Amino acid sequence: MNHVVHSNGSVQNLNGVLEEKLDELRALIGKAEGDPLRIVGIGAGAWGSVFTALLQESYGHLRDKVLIRIWRRPGRSVDRATAEHLFEVINSREDVLRRLIRRCAYLKYVEARLGDRILHADVILKDGFCLNMIDTPLCPLKVVTNLQEAVWDADIVINGLPSTETREVFEEISRYWKERITMPIIISLAKGVEAELEPEPRIITPTQMINRATGVPMENILYLGGPNIASEIYNKEYANARICGAEKWRKPLAKFLRQPHFVVWDNGDLVTHEVMGGLKNVYAIGAGMVAALTNESATSKSVYFAHCTSEMIFITHLLTEEPEKLAGPLLADTYVTLLKGRNAWYGQKLAKGELSLEMGDSIKGKGMIQGVSAVKAFYELLSQSSISLLHPDKNKPVAPVELCPILKMLYRILITREFTVQAILQALRDETMNDPRDRIEIAQTHVFYRPALLGQKP
Structure with missing residues (x-):
C-alpha cells in the first residue's frame, strides 16, 4: 500500500494525503460538494502531456472531486514509420500491452503496423501515447478536441502550448470566457519570449500574452519552471520545480502539485523566472552545435559553457535588480537543457547536417524548438540603442548585445543565416572576445539594471 512516513514517525496512507490536498484546493477555489474541480491541459506536447498525466495518476481516481482532461487539435495523422515504432514500444512493455488488450485498444495498433489503418494523434493520446514522446507511454488520458468544450467551465488551465502558439490559442479561448463570473487559475509551462520594440523595448512572456489575450488578472496566472526533462519526470526520476506568481495561489498549488x-517550491518573481526559462533555450542550441562540431570534446564544451553562462549572467543583470537570486534556478535549468533538452538536440542535428534551417523550427517527433524564436527576441531587444550602456573598454555607449558575442553569432546563423553552423566555433576562438570572467566582473561592478525591459517601473 502507498504510504507517507512523516518526520515524527507517523504513517499516513498516500491516497489520504492526496485527497486532503485536493480538498484544500477545492475549498480555496470555492467548489461545492458534488461539483468536481475541472482541470484541463491545453496543448499536448511532451511536457504538457506529462504534466497532465502526473495529475491524472495522482488524483484521477477521485472522480467525484476532480475531472482532469487534455485538449489537442484533431486530425493530425501518425505516419507509417511512427506507427511501426509505436507498435515496437507497445510490445516491449508488458504492462502497456496488457492495458491496451484490457481496454480493447490493441487491435488498431496492429492494423496501423500492417498499414491497414491510419492512427491520429488525439486517438493515441487517449491510450497514453504522446506523439512527441512515443518512447515513454503515459497513463490513459481524457482527450478533448473541441477547445470550447475543454475550457469554458475549467477551474484550472495548464498552458502546455509553445510560446509561439500561446497568444493565438488564448485569444480564441477568451471568446468562451466572456460570460464567466469568476476567472480560472492558469499555470503556464511555456518557455519562450517575444520582443516588443514600441513604444519602448521590452520582453513579452507567455503569462503576459495570456493576460493580454484573455483579461485574466496576473494574480491568477502562474509559471512553473524546471529544471526538468519530461520523460524522466514521468519515469519518477527525482526532480525540482518552481511555481511562480501571486502568493494566494502559488503556495497552495505548490502543495497540490508536490509529489x-x-x-515543487514557490517564488513570487514570476516574470523574471519566466524570462530566464526562455533564455537558456537560446544557449542550448549553441551547445548542441559545439558538441557535434567538436565530436563531443569536453574541453570545447566547457569553453562554450563558460562563455554562454557569462553572457546569461550579464543579461540577468540587465533584467533583474537581484540577479544573484536567479543563479541556482537558471544554471540548473541551463545544465539539464544542455545535457538532454530538445534545443541542444536541435543544435546537434543542424551541425551534423541531419536537419536544415529550411525545415523550420517545428520538428517531427520533437515539437517546437522554442530557442529559435528566443534568439530573435533577445537579439532584437538587446540591440536597441535606447537601452545602451557604457562599454568598459571602449568607453562609449553600445547596445547590450555587443557584449554578448555568442548571442550575436547564433542570431546570424539561425535568423539572418549570414553564417553556417561552423561559425559558432569561430566565435569561440575569436581572440578579441572578452574573457568570460571579465564579462561577469563588468556586470557585477556596473549598474546595468533596466526594469523597463520587463515592463516594470524603476
Missing part, C-alpha cells in the same frame, strides 16, 4: 519524486 515524492517531484518537489
Whole structure:
C-alpha cells in the first residue's frame, strides 16, 4: 500500500494525503460538494502531456472531486514509420500491452503496423501515447478536441502550448470566457519570449500574452519552471520545480502539485523566472552545435559553457535588480537543457547536417524548438540603442548585445543565416572576445539594471 512516513514517525496512507490536498484546493477555489474541480491541459506536447498525466495518476481516481482532461487539435495523422515504432514500444512493455488488450485498444495498433489503418494523434493520446514522446507511454488520458468544450467551465488551465502558439490559442479561448463570473487559475509551462520594440523595448512572456489575450488578472496566472526533462519526470526520476506568481495561489498549488519524486517550491518573481526559462533555450542550441562540431570534446564544451553562462549572467543583470537570486534556478535549468533538452538536440542535428534551417523550427517527433524564436527576441531587444550602456573598454555607449558575442553569432546563423553552423566555433576562438570572467566582473561592478525591459517601473 502507498504510504507517507512523516518526520515524527507517523504513517499516513498516500491516497489520504492526496485527497486532503485536493480538498484544500477545492475549498480555496470555492467548489461545492458534488461539483468536481475541472482541470484541463491545453496543448499536448511532451511536457504538457506529462504534466497532465502526473495529475491524472495522482488524483484521477477521485472522480467525484476532480475531472482532469487534455485538449489537442484533431486530425493530425501518425505516419507509417511512427506507427511501426509505436507498435515496437507497445510490445516491449508488458504492462502497456496488457492495458491496451484490457481496454480493447490493441487491435488498431496492429492494423496501423500492417498499414491497414491510419492512427491520429488525439486517438493515441487517449491510450497514453504522446506523439512527441512515443518512447515513454503515459497513463490513459481524457482527450478533448473541441477547445470550447475543454475550457469554458475549467477551474484550472495548464498552458502546455509553445510560446509561439500561446497568444493565438488564448485569444480564441477568451471568446468562451466572456460570460464567466469568476476567472480560472492558469499555470503556464511555456518557455519562450517575444520582443516588443514600441513604444519602448521590452520582453513579452507567455503569462503576459495570456493576460493580454484573455483579461485574466496576473494574480491568477502562474509559471512553473524546471529544471526538468519530461520523460524522466514521468519515469519518477527525482526532480525540482518552481511555481511562480501571486502568493494566494502559488503556495497552495505548490502543495497540490508536490509529489515524492517531484518537489515543487514557490517564488513570487514570476516574470523574471519566466524570462530566464526562455533564455537558456537560446544557449542550448549553441551547445548542441559545439558538441557535434567538436565530436563531443569536453574541453570545447566547457569553453562554450563558460562563455554562454557569462553572457546569461550579464543579461540577468540587465533584467533583474537581484540577479544573484536567479543563479541556482537558471544554471540548473541551463545544465539539464544542455545535457538532454530538445534545443541542444536541435543544435546537434543542424551541425551534423541531419536537419536544415529550411525545415523550420517545428520538428517531427520533437515539437517546437522554442530557442529559435528566443534568439530573435533577445537579439532584437538587446540591440536597441535606447537601452545602451557604457562599454568598459571602449568607453562609449553600445547596445547590450555587443557584449554578448555568442548571442550575436547564433542570431546570424539561425535568423539572418549570414553564417553556417561552423561559425559558432569561430566565435569561440575569436581572440578579441572578452574573457568570460571579465564579462561577469563588468556586470557585477556596473549598474546595468533596466526594469523597463520587463515592463516594470524603476
